[in-house]
Amino acid sequence: xxxxxxxxxxxxxNRYIERAENMARLIDAGLxxxxxxxxxxxxxxxxxxxxxxxxxxxAEKHSDYNAENVADFLMRDMANPSSVLAAMxxxxxxxxxxxxxxxxxxxxxxxxxxxxxxxxxAEPIDQRELPTVLDAIKRETAIIRGSxxxxxxxxxxxxxxxxxxxxxxxxxxxxxxxxxxxVLLPSISWVGSSxxxxxxxxxxxxxxxxxxxxxxxxxxxxxxSIAEYLILNVRMPRSLTFSYRFIAEHLxxxxxxxxxxxxxxxxxxxxxxxxxxxxxxxxxxxxxxxFLADFITENNRLGEQVAQDFGFH
Amino acid sequence: MVAFDEMLPAEAGLxxxxxxxxxxLKNQDPARLTEKMRDAERVFRKTGITFAVYGERDASERLxxxxxxxxxxxxxxxxxxxxxxxxxxxxLNAFLDDIYxxxxxxxxxxxxxxxxxxxxxxxxxxxxxxPPAGVYTHIIGVDIVRISENEFYVLExxxxxxxxxxxxxxxxxxxxxxxxxxxxxIKVQPVENYPQLLRQSLSAVRPSNVSGVPTIAVLTPGxxxxxxxxHAFLADQMGVQLVEGQDLRVxxxxxxxxxxxxxxxxxxxxxxxxxxxxxxxTFRPDSALGxxxxxxxxxxxxITIANAPGTGIADDKAIYSYMxxxxxxxxxxxxxxxxxxxxxxxxxxxxxxxxxxxxxLVVKEVHGSGGYGMLVGPAATKKEREEFSKKLAARPSxxxxxxxxxxxxxxxxxxxxxxxxxxxxRPFVLVSDRIQIVPGGLTRVALKEGSLVVNSSQGGGxxxxxxxxx
Numbered sequence: 001x002x003x004x005x006x007x008x009x010x011x012x013x014n015r016y017i018e019r020a021e022n023m024a025r026l027i028d029a030g031l032x033x034x035x036x037x038x039x040x041x042x043x044x045x046x047x048x049x050x051x052x053x054x055x056x057x058x059a060e061k062h063s064d065y066n067a068e069n070v071a072d073f074l075m076r077d078m079a080n081p082s083s084v085l086a087a088m089x090x091x092x093x094x095x096x097x098x099x100x101x102x103x104x105x106x107x108x109x110x111x112x113x114x115x116x117x118x119x120x121x122a123e124p125i126d127q128r129e130l131p132t133v134l135d136a137i138k139r140e141t142a143i144i145r146g147s148x149x150x151x152x153x154x155x156x157x158x159x160x161x162x163x164x165x166x167x168x169x170x171x172x173x174x175x176x177x178x179x180x181x182x183v184l185l186p187s188i189s190w191v192g193s194s195x196x197x198x199x200x201x202x203x204x205x206x207x208x209x210x211x212x213x214x215x216x217x218x219x220x221x222x223x224x225s226i227a228e229y230l231i232l233n234v235r236m237p238r239s240l241t242f243s244y245r246f247i248a249e250h251l252x253x254x255x256x257x258x259x260x261x262x263x264x265x266x267x268x269x270x271x272x273x274x275x276x277x278x279x280x281x282x283x284x285x286x287x288x289x290x291f292l293a294d295f296i297t298e299n300n301r302l303g304e305q306v307a308q309d310f311g312f313h
Numbered sequence: 314m315v316a317f318d319e320m321l322p323a324e325a326g327l328x329x330x331x332x333x334x335x336x337x338l339k340n341q342d343p344a345r346l347t348e349k350m351r352d353a354e355r356v357f358r359k360t361g362i363t364f365a366v367y368g369e370r371d372a373s374e375r376l377x378x379x380x381x382x383x384x385x386x387x388x389x390x391x392x393x394x395x396x397x398x399x400x401x402x403x404x405l406n407a408f409l410d411d412i413y414x415x416x417x418x419x420x421x422x423x424x425x426x427x428x429x430x431x432x433x434x435x436x437x438x439x440x441x442x443x444p445p446a447g448v449y450t451h452i453i454g455v456d457i458v459r460i461s462e463n464e465f466y467v468l469e470x471x472x473x474x475x476x477x478x479x480x481x482x483x484x485x486x487x488x489x490x491x492x493x494x495x496x497x498x499i500k501v502q503p504v505e506n507y508p509q510l511l512r513q514s515l516s517a518v519r520p521s522n523v524s525g526v527p528t529i530a531v532l533t534p535g536x537x538x539x540x541x542x543x544h545a546f547l548a549d550q551m552g553v554q555l556v557e558g559q560d561l562r563v564x565x566x567x568x569x570x571x572x573x574x575x576x577x578x579x580x581x582x583x584x585x586x587x588x589x590x591x592x593x594x595t596f597r598p599d600s601a602l603g604x605x606x607x608x609x610x611x612x613x614x615x616i617t618i619a620n621a622p623g624t625g626i627a628d629d630k631a632i633y634s635y636m637x638x639x640x641x642x643x644x645x646x647x648x649x650x651x652x653x654x655x656x657x658x659x660x661x662x663x664x665x666x667x668x669x670x671x672x673x674l675v676v677k678e679v680h681g682s683g684g685y686g687m688l689v690g691p692a693a694t695k696k697e698r699e700e701f702s703k704k705l706a707a708r709p710s711x712x713x714x715x716x717x718x719x720x721x722x723x724x725x726x727x728x729x730x731x732x733x734x735x736x737x738x739r740p741f742v743l744v745s746d747r748i749q750i751v752p753g754g755l756t757r758v759a760l761k762e763g764s765l766v767v768n769s770s771q772g773g774g775x776x777x778x779x780x781x782x783x
Contacts, residue, residue: 001574003554003573005571099545156573
C-alpha cells in the first residue's frame with residue numbers, strides 16, 4: 001500500500017533529479033558551441049534557454065545572453081525553479097517527504113548530492129570552473145541513479161519514481177528537438193556547412209548521444225538520422241520511444257499490481273504505439289514542429305492523468 | 314555546590330558501572346577519539362538526523378551535538394528506576410481515566426477542582442469517552458534527574474507526544490559503528506527492539522471491533538516540523554505509513570488514508586500532532602494538520618488515537634506538583650521516585666516566596682516545554698530577573714518554581730580532554746495491556762560548562778545511555 005502523496009513525491013523527486021541532470025548537459029552543449037564559434041553565441045544561449053523552458057524568466061532578469069548570465073541563471077538562480085540548485089532542492093525536499101519509501105542508500109545519495117552541489121553552487125561560478133562543476137552535477141545525479149537502481153525493490157514505489165524520470169526525460173528531449181527543429185528539416189539539409197555540423201552535434205551532445213550516434217549510423221551527421229535517433233530509436237536511452245516504452249511498462253506493472261486500468265494506461269499505450277508505428281519520413285512530412293508540439297502536450301496530459309488516477313492530490 | 318559526577322564522584326573514586334569503560338578509555342589515543350567525534354558528526358549529517366529550532370532562520374537543518382562518552386547505569390540502579398516509572402505511569406493512566414469519568418480524586422479533595430476545570434489541557438470533549446483497551450497515555454517519556462548516589466527525582470512527565478526516542482536509537486547505532494570493540498567488552502542491554510515493541514504495543518490497543526492485523530499509521534504535522542525526522546524514522550522502523558492531515562478523511566465512519574488505490578481504513582493512529590490541531594471540527598477550526606471528524610470516529614470506538622486526546626492534563630506542570638498525592642491515591646503506595654519540591658505561583662504565599670528567592674529558583678511556564686520561557690535564577694542577570702518578576706506578577710498562575718537542583722554530571726569529550734557536564738535522562742515507556750520500558754533512554758547533556766539547561770533547542774547535546782547487563 002502506498003499513499004497518494006508519497007507516489008506524488010516519488011514522481012516529482014525523480015522528475016527534478018532528471019531535470020537537474022539534463023540542465024547540466026544542455027549548458028554543456030551550449031558552452032561547447034559558444035567556445036568553438038566566434039560569432040553569435042548569444043543565439044545559441046537563447047536556444048539553450050528556450051530548451052530549458054526558461055527564456056521568459058531569464059529575459060526579465062538579464063539582457064546579456066552570455067555564458068556567465070545563462071549558466072548562472074540555469075545553475076544557481078533559486079528564482080528559476082528549474083535551475084540545477086532549485087531542482088536539487090525540490091528533489092531533496094520530496095525525497096525527505098517520502099523518505100520511508102526509499103532505501104537508505106538512495107536517500108543518502110540524494111541528501112549528499114544536494115549538500116555537495118549546494119556547496120559548489122553557493123558562489124557565482126568562475127567560467128574556468130564551469131566544466132568541472134557540470135561534471136560534478138552529472139556525477140552526483142549518476143550516483144543517485146546508481147543507488148536507486150542498485151538498491152530499490154521493483155515495486156510500486158519504483159514504478160512511480162520511474163514514471164517521473166521518463167515523463168521528464170521525454171519532455172526534455174522533445175523540447176531540445178523542437179527548439180532546433182529548423183536545422184533538422186530536409187529542405188536545408190543540403191547545406192551541410194560547418195555551422196550546421198555544430199548545431200547537429202550540439203543537439204546530440206545535449207542528450208549525451210554524440211558518440212553513440214556514430215555506433216548506430218556509422219556516418220556523418222545527417223539531420224534526418226538525428227531526428228530518427230532521438231525520436232524513434234527504442235534503444236537510445238533518451239529517445240522519446242525509449243522513454244515511452246518504460247512509461248508504458250511501469251504503468252502496466254501498476255495495472256497488474258492493483259488489478260485496475262485507468263485512463264493514463266490508454267494515453268501511454270496510444271502514444272507508444274504511435275511512436276512504434278511511425279517512420280521518420282512521415283513525421284518530417286507532416287511537420288516536425290507540429291509533431292513535437294503535439295507530443296509535449298500529450299506528455300503533459302499523461303502526467304496530469306497519472307496524478308488523477310493514482311490519488312496524488 | 315559540587316555536583317555528583319556519575320563517573321568520578323569527588324572523594325569516592327571511579328564508580329563501578331564505569332570501571333570497564335574506563336579501562337578501555339585509558340588505552341585510547343586522544344587523537345583517535347577526536348577523529349571518532351568527527352566521524353559521528355558525519356554519520357549524523359549524512360543520514361539527515363537533524364532537527365529544526367523554532368525562531369531561528371535558516372536553522373532547518375541543525376544537528377543535535379552528540380558526545381561519544383556513554384552515560385552508564387548499572388543494572389540494579391535501572392531496576393529501581395523502572396519500578397518507580399511503572400508505578401508513576403500506572404497512576405497517570407488511572408488519573409486520566411478518573412478525571413474524564415467519575416473524578417473521585419477531586420471529590421476526595423486531593424487535587425483542587427479548579428485546577429482541572431480551568432486548565433486548557435483538560436478536554437471536556439473527552440468526558441465519558443472510553444479509549445480502546447482503556448489506555449490513555451500509551452507512550453510516555455519520564456524526565457529524571459539524579460543528584461547523588463541514591464537520589465533520583467522526576468523532573469516532569471511527558472504524557473502527550475514525547476519525542477527523542479529516535480535519538481536514543483540512532484545514538485546507539487552510531488556508537489556500535491564507531492566502537493564495536495567496546496560492545497564486545499562490555500555487556501550493554503539492547504534498545505534496538507523499541508520499534509517492534511512500539512508496533513506490538515499499538516497493535517494491542519486497537520479498537521475492539523478490529524479482529525485481524527490492524528492498520529497503523531504515524532500522523533506527522535509534515536516535513537517542516539522540528540521532529541519530522543523522528544516521525545519518519547519511527548514509521549519506517551515499524552513498517553507503517555507516515556501520514557499527514559491532507560492524506561486523511563473520514564469515510565464510512567472510519568478514518569481512511571488516500572492511497573494510490575483509493576481510500577484505506579486506519580485502525581490505530583500514532584499521532585504526533587497536538588490536541589488543538591487534531592480535529593478542526595472539534596478543536597481549532599483553522600487547523601490543516603488534523604482530520605475533520607476524527608473525534609466522532611474516536612468516540613464511536615472506531616479508531617485508537619495514541620496518545621489519547623486530553624492526556625496533557627496529566628503532565629501539566631501545575632498538576633505535576635500533585636503527583637505524590639496522585640500516585641498514592643491510585644496505587645495505595647508512596648511514590649518510589651520523588652518529585653522535586655514545587656511552588657505553585659498561583660498560591661499567594663508561594664508567589665511571595667518565589668518573588669523573594671528568584672535568584673535561587675528555576676521558574677517555568679505551566680504549559681511550556683522545550684526550555685522556552687523559563688528562568689534559571691542563579692544563571693540569570695539582575696535585569697533578566699527583574700523583567701521575569703514583572704511577567705510573574707502579571708500572570709502568577711502561569712508559573713511554577715523549583716529549587717535549582719545540582720544535576721549530576723557525566724564527562725564529555727572536549728578539546729581539552731574529559732570534562733564534567735550536567736545531564737538528565739528520559740526513558741521511554743510503552744503502555745498497552747502491559748508496561749514496557751526499554752533499558753536506556755535519551756541522556757541530554759548541557760554542553761556549556763556549568764549550564765543546567767539540557768534542552769536541544771537551547772544548545773544541549775545527547776549521549777548514548779547504557780544500562781549494563783549485570
